[in-house]
Amino acid sequence: MNIDEFRAELETRLLIEKQYLTQEASSVDEQERLELLGKFNEKYKELIKRLANENGIDLNASYPSENSSDSERLSYEQIILGKTMSVYDRLSDELYEEITNI
Numbered sequence: 001m002n003i004d005e006f007r008a009e010l011e012t013r014l015l016i017e018k019q020y021l022t023q024e025a026s027s028v029d030e031q032e033r034l035e036l037l038g039k040f041n042e043k044y045k046e047l048i049k050r051l052a053n054e055n056g057i058d059l060n061a062s063y064p065s066e067n068s069s070d071s072e073r074l075s076y077e078q079i080i081l082g083k084t085m086s087v088y089d090r091l092s093d094e095l096y097e098e099i100t101n102i
Contacts, residue, residue, distance in 0.1 A: 001055045003083050006051060006057075006084075007083050007087060009051060010048065010084050011087045014040075014047065014087065014088065017047070018040065021039060021095060025099040033100070033102065036099055040095055041092070048077070052080070057076055060076070062075060063075060063076050
């Protein structure tokens with residue numbers, strides 16, 4: 001699985017988690033709604049680990065790159081976080097808007 005496929009799968013699974021948390025928000029008080037944002041962050045981290053495990057990716061292994069020297073090598077986890085953070089940011093912003101407008 002390449003990084004773009006990983007990102008797409010992660011986005012799909014995060015959308016499902018966001019929908020679930022939005023539904024949960026309607027049955028909790030205001031303070032607990034804001035705690036759902038932390039829960040979403042944890043889901044993001046868990047999903048990265050789960051997807052990596054499902055696809056045989058060692059998050060601590062160095063990501064192969066033609067342009068970097070050995071001292072500049074990034075791990076798969078660093079590359080994945082860099083490539084998926086915009087998805088997380090967008091969905092967490094949407095979640096915040098949805099749960100604060102209930």
